[in-house]
Amino acid sequence: MFKIFHNWFERYFGDEEALILAILLGLSLIIVITMGVILAPMIASLIIAFLMQGMVLKLRAWGVPHIGSVSVAFLVLVSGLAASVFILMPIIWQQAVKLISEIPRMLTEWNQLLQLLPEKYPMLITADQVDQLIKSAGGELGGMGQQLLSFSLTSLPVLVGALIYIVLVPILVFFFLKDSRQLIHWVTSFLPKQRPVMSSIWHEMNEQIANYVRGKVIEIIVVGIASYIAFAILGLNYAVLLALAVGLSVVIPYIGAAVVTLPVAMIGFFQWGLSSEFFYLIMVYGVIQALDGNVLVPLLFSEAVNLHPVAIIMAVLVFGGFWGLWGVFFAIPLATLVKAILNAWPIREQAGNASVA
Numbered sequence: 340m341f342k343i344f345h346n347w348f349e350r351y352f353g354d355e356e357a358l359i360l361a362i363l364l365g366l367s368l369i370i371v372i373t374m375g376v377i378l379a380p381m382i383a384s385l386i387i388a389f390l391m392q393g394m395v396l397k398l399r400a401w402g403v404p405h406i407g408s409v410s411v412a413f414l415v416l417v418s419g420l421a422a423s424v425f426i427l428m429p430i431i432w433q434q435a436v437k438l439i440s441e442i443p444r445m446l447t448e449w450n451q452l453l454q455l456l457p458e459k460y461p462m463l464i465t466a467d468q469v470d471q472l473i474k475s476a477g478g479e480l481g482g483m484g485q486q487l488l489s490f491s492l493t494s495l496p497v498l499v500g501a502l503i504y505i506v507l508v509p510i511l512v513f514f515f516l517k518d519s520r521q522l523i524h525w526v527t528s529f530l531p532k533q534r535p536v537m538s539s540i541w542h543e544m545n546e547q548i549a550n551y552v553r554g555k556v557i558e559i560i561v562v563g564i565a566s567y568i569a570f571a572i573l574g575l576n577y578a579v580l581l582a583l584a585v586g587l588s589v590v591i592p593y594i595g596a597a598v599v600t601l602p603v604a605m606i607g608f609f610q611w612g613l614s615s616e617f618f619y620l621i622m623v624y625g626v627i628q629a630l631d632g633n634v635l636v637p638l639l640f641s642e643a644v645n646l647h648p649v650a651i652i653m654a655v656l657v658f659g660g661f662w663g664l665w666g667v668f669f670a671i672p673l674a675t676l677v678k679a680i681l682n683a684w685p686i687r688e689q690a691g692n693a694s695v696a
Contacts, residue, residue, distance in 0.1 A: 356536050357684060364680075371662075380504055384511035388519070390553055391416065395516055409516045417509055424505065427579070434580040438606075445609050539683045540676075547679075548672040554639035555668070559586045562631050569623045576610050585624075589631065590668050591655055596628050650674055 370378070391412045398408035457466045515522065530537065563586025570578035581603055588595030607620040654674035658666035666673075 356531060356534055359531065360537060360680075360684075380507050381511060383504065384508050384515060386552070387416065387508065388512045388515035389549065390556065391512065391516060392519070393549065393553060406517065409513065412516060413509065413513045416512060420505060420509065430579045431583060434577045438577050438580065445605075448609060536683050540679050544672075544676055544679055547675055551672050551675075552669075555590065558589050558631070558635055558639055561635060562586045562589055562627065565627055565630075566624075569627060570620075573616065573620055573623065575620060576606060581606065585627070591659075594652070594655065596631075600624070 371382075394412045394415070395405075395408040398411055399405060403411070454466075457464055563582050566585040567578055567582035570582055575581065584599050584602065588599040591598075603624055604621065607617050611617045611620075651671060651674065654670040655667055658670045658673050660666070662669075
């Protein structure tokens with residue numbers, strides 16, 4: 340038994356760089372799991388700086404000095420945060436409060452519709468089943484109401500945390516962009532001078548993750564704006580709130596679009612019923628989803644990550660379970676990282692196997 344384990348260890352960890360890489364991956368995972376909440380502002384700042392590095396490099400290619408490029412990128416970030424906090428968030432909050440106040444009326448109309456089903460389709464559903472469905476839905480909504488109430492009672496720490504992010508993250512992003520070369524040099528000084536496997540993984544992931552994350556941010560913005568314009572033209576209630584949900588739905592491949600369809604259809608139904616406006620809404624929403632999947636995604640992700648759909652869904656479930664929304668957003672890059680590590684991992688062939696071959 341010991342010999343089998345020894346041979347396996349020598350095969351996959353006999354190379355010095357492989358052992359160091361395994362230790363670094365293990366330490367990184369332990370740090371994220373144990374100190375992820377504490378280091379969340381720094382991790383968020385690293386991600387944003389990574390996203391904005393392309394803007395800095397583009398400005399430098401146009402002849403703008405490094406500090407000028409960093410300053411322009413920083414101003415763009417601060418302007419975006421200010422617009423989100425002072426313009427977008429108040430509108431979203433107002434529409435969310437209005438939607439919550441409308442839920443009792445929607446539930447009353449929904450119950451009335453459900454109670455008509457046993458009369459129209461007695462072979463498919465009974466009155467007792469409808470009553471049980473209404474009771475279970477009421478219990479779920481009651482639990483959600485209690486969660487919202489508890490959230491409102493404990494919202495002060497959340498607001499303090501949000502203020503910390505708003506102030507601290509832009510400052511960290513500025514210094515990460517300004518001193519990126521020095522920081523990278525300092526980190527790599529602790530690594531072996533000869534590191535072909537790490538370099539291969541870094542070059543592959545640097546390009547793929549950068550393209551994916553930047554493309555995904557652009558996709559969220561484009562789909563959200565297109566959805567808002569369509570909903571506003573149709574006169575749909577809560578257009579900003581629903582457009583935000585549709586934009587964020589592209590974060591979760593295959594699942595997000597299906598999940599966000601339900602609130603869009605339900606609000607349209609309660610506003611217009613089964614009228615021509617409702618069917619126009621469904622048609623326009625379907626066109627947006629079709630253009631996103633068949634035009635925008637191929638355009639933004641021309642160098643698509645070569646992952647099987649099952650692997651993508653598994654990555655969303657696993658990393659989303661670990662790290663919530665951040666895990667869902669970075670599920671595909673993390674799955675690509677795992678694949679790159681497995682492909683580049685140095686495997687030492689055993690002498691016995693080599694002689695037999």
